[in-house]
Amino acid sequence: MIFAVPAACSGTLTRVLCQKLGRAFLKGFWVVLYIFVMNCVGSSVLADTAFAQTTQESAQQNLDSQSLSQSTAQSDVEALQDLLGTGVDADGEPVPLNARVIQLFLIVTVLSLAPGLAMMITCLPFMVIVFSFLRQAIGLQQSPPNMMIMGLAMFLTFFVMEPVFSKSWDEGLSPYMDGSITETQAIERTLNPFKTFMEARVERETIQRLADTMPSRNYDLSETIPMPLLITSFMLSEIKKAFQIGFVIFMPFLIIDLIVASILMAMGMMMVPPAVVSLPFKLAFFVMADGWIKITEALLRGYGVA
Numbered sequence: 001m002i003f004a005v006p007a008a009c010s011g012t013l014t015r016v017l018c019q020k021l022g023r024a025f026l027k028g029f030w031v032v033l034y035i036f037v038m039n040c041v042g043s044s045v046l047a048d049t050a051f052a053q054t055t056q057e058s059a060q061q062n063l064d065s066q067s068l069s070q071s072t073a074q075s076d077v078e079a080l081q082d083l084l085g086t087g088v089d090a091d092g093e094p095v096p097l098n099a100r101v102i103q104l105f106l107i108v109t110v111l112s113l114a115p116g117l118a119m120m121i122t123c124l125p126f127m128v129i130v131f132s133f134l135r136q137a138i139g140l141q142q143s144p145p146n147m148m149i150m151g152l153a154m155f156l157t158f159f160v161m162e163p164v165f166s167k168s169w170d171e172g173l174s175p176y177m178d179g180s181i182t183e184t185q186a187i188e189r190t191l192n193p194f195k196t197f198m199e200a201r202v203e204r205e206t207i208q209r210l211a212d213t214m215p216s217r218n219y220d221l222s223e224t225i226p227m228p229l230l231i232t233s234f235m236l237s238e239i240k241k242a243f244q245i246g247f248v249i250f251m252p253f254l255i256i257d258l259i260v261a262s263i264l265m266a267m268g269m270m271m272v273p274p275a276v277v278s279l280p281f282k283l284a285f286f287v288m289a290d291g292w293i294k295i296t297e298a299l300l301r302g303y304g305v306a
Contacts, residue, residue, distance in 0.1 A: 120231050121194045122161050123201075123303060126238040127153035130299060133246030137253040138286060139279050156296065160303045167193040191227065198234040199225065201303075206240075207233040241302075249295070253282050 110117075119125050131149045144152075158165075172190030175181045181189070210233055211219040219229065260278035264270070 120235055121198060122157050123238065124153055124157045125235065126242045127156050127299065129239065129242035130245050130249070130295070133242070134249050134291075134295065137246075137250045138282050139253070139275055156299065160300065161197070164193045164197050195225075195227065195230065198230055201237060202230065202234045203237045203240075206237050210236075245298075252285070256282050256285065 128149065131153060135144065135149070168190045171192070172181075172186050172188075175189070176183065176186035207221060207225060207229060210229060211217075211221060219226065225233075257274055257278050260281065261274035264272055264274055264277065
């Protein structure tokens, strides 16, 4: 009995403490839950506000970009209409394509034919053919390469034709760009220096023989030579002169080949190709004779430059 009373008091105290702790824990849980819910609601409200503001700014930027695109497209259309002449007149009627389309087509055509025109009315074909003959005469297949030969020929052509280019620019293209002459006058003045250059190099016999092939055209060569006939005769004359110089270049190297072939035959070395044995001797002969400078100097002297 003595020990039963404290045990009963201890159980009652423990039960009371557990009830109080349970109530305190439940109150704390509800407080934490309330704070968490309020934080979530506040965050969602702030997020919705920021999203709405961002959406409004994005919509404004889209409207600005659309208006800018519309204005740019309108300006492009107006520029294209001004270029092609496809706009409308004062009465609202559509204007048909004007001469600017034809001019644009002709300009594109001339630009695509520019390399061919450069070869027809300059000394470029002559230079290329002579250097090609030189490479074949030495016996080299790809040295110097085609790109190097073309580059050297182009720079020599510019060196020879520089006075013609300058005169053509000063008399034809520059006044036309300033608006002081018409297109017809610009074309005529631009081609006159080239025409003078070709007439000084072309052979009269070639012109006469080509004119005789077309008797129905009744060419009057006593006054002026038509440009198509002059360009064709000039190209044939340049090719003929280039082949003549190529023959002269071939002769010393051919003699070296014959000498080497005779020596190999006399030594009984018939299985050895003479071209392989003679190549070092031809290179040594060409280098010792300073061949590149001498041939280039001869070509320039032919045009009255050197």
